[in-house]
Amino acid sequence: MALAALCSRFKKEENALLDVTAFVVDHKLRPGSTTEANGVVQQLQNLGIPAHRLDLEWPQGVNPLELPNLETEARRLRFRALGLACSQRKIRSLLLAHHRDDQAETVLTRLVAGRTSIGLQGIRPVADIPECYGIYGVYQSGRFRFLRECHLPREEYQSPKAPSPGFETGGVRVMRPLLRFGKDRLSATCAHWNVPWVEDETNSDRTLTVRNAVRHIFQSHRLPAALTKESISALSNRIAADVATYQEAADKLFGECQVEVNIRSGTVAVRFPDLASELKIHSKGSTIAAMLVRRAAELVTPEPEVSLQQLQIPVHQIFPDLFEDDCSSGAANKLYRRFTAAGVMFSRQDRSKEGHAAGEWWLLSRQIPSRDLLIPFTEINRFLPLKEQPFQLFDGRFWIRVRNPSKRRLTVRLSRREELSKFIKSLDYTAATRLSGVLQKVAPGGIRYTLPMLVVENADNSTEPMALPTLGFKLGGSQADGEWADLAWDVRYRKVYLPRPPKVDGIEGNESVMTSLLGPGHTEQHHIQHL
Structure with a gap:
C-alpha cells in the first residue's frame, strides 16, 4: 500500500496530472484470497485510486500448490495478466512496489543458484514488462513508426503493393521507484499516514517458494556481515552501476x-x-x-x-x-x-x-535454417477482416496480421527453396523479373530462406506458396483473381534499438523531478525518466 499512498499523496499535494489505476492480483492459491483482494481494492478506492482485481487462471485440473515451479509459473501468469490489463486500458507504465528487502532476497537467491558478476545486479528499476513475449500491445509493440520517421531511406526497389515499412515501438514498461527504500521505512510511512500495511499470508510459508525460504533466513538468522541485506544491496548497486557504465560506453560506440x-x-x-x-x-x-x-x-536475431x-x-x-x-x-x-x-x-x-x-x-x-533447425510457423485465423485480425509475432522479428479469405489452412513460415521457385514461376514475366532483382539485392544467397512466406497447406500435405508479405509480392495466375483475390496482410518489423541521434544544445532526453513523500523531514529527490 505504500506505493499507492505515495501516488495518491503526490497527486494531491503537487496537483500533478497523474492518472493512476491500481491492479490487485488474486493468485487463487488459498481460500479467502478473493475476499482479501476485494478488501485491498476497497482500501485503494478509499485513497481515491480506481482499482481492479485480476484473477489468475490456472490450467484446468492443475493444483498450483503441487507444482514444483510454482513461483515461476505464478510470476508468468501474474505479469501476463498485468500486461493485458495495461494494454486494454492504454497504460504504458506499470509501477511495482519492490523495495530494498526484495532486492536483497533476489540477489541472495541468485548467489545460491551460482550466479556471478553481471548476474548479481538484481532487479532493474526500469525494464520492459517480463513474461509477455509475443503479446501485441504489451511486449515492445502497440505503436507504429513509419520508416521515414526512423531516419532510414525508403527502398527504391520495393514492390508497388508493399505497404509503407516501419517499426513497432511502445509496449508496457515496468518501473520500480521504491528499490532504494527498505520495508521498515515503507511500513513506517504507511503508519504515519494511517494507511494499512497489507501483506500476503503466503509470504510467511517458507516451504512454498525459494524466495520465501530466503526471506525466512533473513528474518530468523544472524548472518555474516557480508550477507546482510545492507551488504547485499550495496553489492547489487555497485554491480548495476558498473554494468550501466559499460552499457553507456557500448551505446556511445554504437552511435559511431x-x-x-x-x-x-x-x-x-x-x-x-x-x-x-x-x-x-x-x-x-x-x-x-x-x-x-x-x-x-x-x-536481426529471432x-x-x-x-x-x-x-x-x-x-x-x-x-x-x-x-x-x-x-x-x-x-x-x-x-x-x-x-x-x-x-x-x-x-x-x-x-x-x-x-x-x-x-x-x-x-x-x-541464421539460415538447416534440416536440424525447427522452422517456425504461425497459423492465421480465418474470415476476420484485416483490421480485426490480431498481430502475431513471427520468428521473433515480424509482427504480422493476415486476412485469409479462404477456408483452407494458411500459415506464415520461412520460405523454402522449392516453394520460392514455385512462387516465382507463378508470376508473370515482369513481376518475376522484378522479384528476382529484389531478392538478389536485399536477400542474396541463403538469406532469402529467412523471409516470411504465406503458405497454404492442403489436405494431402502438399503446400502452395501464396505471398512474400515483407516484399509485397502475391502469387500470380488464376488463383490471384479468384479464391485469393482478397488476400491481404500488414507487416511491421519488431521494436529495435537504433543509434541515438546526437544531443541538441547539450540536451538529451526529458526528465522530471518527483519530491520524496516518504514522511516528514525527508528532502530526497528522485529523477524519473519519461520513457
Missing part, C-alpha cells in the same frame, strides 16, 4: 557505427569503429565490445534475448586486435568469413567498390 537496416529482409549492414585504441587498455574492454555487438545482433556469453566468438572475430596478446584465445584467433551466434549469421563484406567508406563491413542476418 555506420548502420544500414533493411526491415524487409530483416538484415543489417554494420561498419564497427576501431576499438583497439579505445578498449585494449580497458579492464572490461571485451565486455563493452560484446555489449556493442549485442546491440547489432538484437536488430531469439528473445541475447546473452554476452553467446557473443564470445563474434567479439574475437570482429575485434581481433583486442586479443592479439591473449595466448589463451587459441582457435578463436583464426578469422572466418562467416559464422553464426545467437541465431545470427555474421558475414564479412568488402563494400569499398560500392562507394561505401573503406574498412570492413559486416552483414548480419537471421
